[in-house]
Amino acid sequence: xxxxxxxxxxxxxxxxxxxxxxxxxxxxxxxxxxxxxxxxxxxxxxxxxxxxxxxxxxxxxxxxxxxxxxxxxxxxxxxxxxxxxxxxxxxxxxxxxxxxxxxxxxxxxxxxxxxxxxxxxxxxxxxxxxxxxxxxxxxxxxxxxxxxxxxxxxxxxxxxxxxxxxxxxxxxxxxxxxxxxxxxxxxxxxxxxxxxxxxxxxxxxxxxxxxxxxxxxxxxxxxxxxxxxxxxxxxxxxxxxxxxxxxxxxxxxxxxxxxxxxxxxxxxxxxxxxxxxxxxxxxxxxxxxxxxxxxxxxxxxxxx
Numbered sequence: 001x002x003x004x005x006x007x008x009x010x011x012x013x014x015x016x017x018x019x020x021x022x023x024x025x026x027x028x029x030x031x032x033x034x035x036x037x038x039x040x041x042x043x044x045x046x047x048x049x050x051x052x053x054x055x056x057x058x059x060x061x062x063x064x065x066x067x068x069x070x071x072x073x074x075x076x077x078x079x080x081x082x083x084x085x086x087x088x089x090x091x092x093x094x095x096x097x098x099x100x101x102x103x104x105x106x107x108x109x110x111x112x113x114x115x116x117x118x119x120x121x122x123x124x125x126x127x128x129x130x131x132x133x134x135x136x137x138x139x140x141x142x143x144x145x146x147x148x149x150x151x152x153x154x155x156x157x158x159x160x161x162x163x164x165x166x167x168x169x170x171x172x173x174x175x176x177x178x179x180x181x182x183x184x185x186x187x188x189x190x191x192x193x194x195x196x197x198x199x200x201x202x203x204x205x206x207x208x209x210x211x212x213x214x215x216x217x218x219x220x221x222x223x224x225x226x227x228x229x230x231x232x233x234x235x236x237x238x239x240x241x242x243x244x245x246x247x248x249x250x251x252x253x254x255x256x257x258x259x260x261x262x263x264x265x266x267x268x269x270x271x272x273x274x275x276x277x278x279x280x281x282x283x284x285x286x287x288x289x290x291x292x293x294x295x296x297x298x299x300x301x302x303x304x
Contacts, residue, residue, distance in 0.1 A: 003042035029300035100142040101225040108145030162198035234269035
C-alpha cells in the first residue's frame with residue numbers, strides 16, 4: 001500500500017474532462033478505513049487539495065454519499081450521522097437508536113468527545129432538546145457509554161432482574177418503563193442473555209414479545225434494538241438492511257450507514273444472518289434495489 005500512489009491515482013480519476021467513477025470505486029474499496037485516512041492526508045500534502053471536496057464536486061447523489069462516508073473516519077462518521085439525525089425539522093429516530101444501541105462504551109465515549117469538539121455542544125444536550133419522555137431517557141442512558149462490559153453472570157441477580165421486568169410489565173396494569181430501561185441499558189451482555197432465558201420461564205413469552213405488547217413507538221423500537229444487539233448484533237444489522245430495501249422506495253441513509261460502518265467489522269456475519277433470515281443473499285437484494293455506480297460500490301462493500 002502506497003498512500004501517495006493511491007492519492008495520485010484518485011487525482012487522475014477526477015482531473016480533466018469527465019470522472020472515472022470505476023477507478024474511484026476500485027481504489028477506495030480495496031483500502032481499509034485507516035488506509036483511506038492516510039490517503040486523505042497524503043492527497044492534501046502532495047496535491048495541495050482537499051480530497052473530500054474534490055470528490056464532492058465530481059460525484060453526486062447517493063454514490064457521492066457512500067464515497068464521502070467511506071472517506072470519513074469511523075468515529076466522525078457516527079458523529080455526523082447523529083448530528084444529521086438530530087438537527088433540522090424532524091428527527092431520524094432510527095439512526096439514533098441504531099448507533100447508540102450497537103456501539104461499545106469506548107466507541108460511544110469517542111463519539112461524545114468528538115461531537116463536543118465538532119459542534120461545540122454535547123450529544124446529550126442535543127438528544128434532550130430533540131426527543132422527549134421515556135425515549136429521551138433511554139437515549140441519554142445509552143449515550144453515557146456506561147454499560148457493564150464484564151462477563152460475570154450473577155445468577156441471583158439475573159433471577160431478580162427477570163422477576164423485576166415481569167412485574168414492571170406483564171404482571172401489572174400499565175408499565176414501569178424505568179425498570180426496563182435501568183436493566184436493559186446497564187447490565188452486561190451475558191447477564192442479560194441469562195435474564196432473557198429466566199424471563200421466558202416466568203412470563204411464558206419472549207422478552208421481545210413483552211416489549212412489543214407493553215411499549216409503543218420510539219421507546220419500543222429502542223428497547224427492542226437493545227435486546228437484538230445483545231442477542232445477535234449481526235442479525236440486528238441484517239434486519240436494518242432488509243427493512244431499508246424492502247417494499248417501495250429505499251431508505252438510503254440507513255442502507256449507506258450500515259454498509260459503510262459495518263463493512264470491516266462484521267459484514268460476513270451480517271451476510272450469513274441475512275441469508276438465514278430472508279432466504280436471499282444481501283448481494284442479490286442490493287443488486288435488485290440499487291443501480292449505477294451507487295450499486296457498484298455497495299456490492300463491493302458487501303463483498304460479493
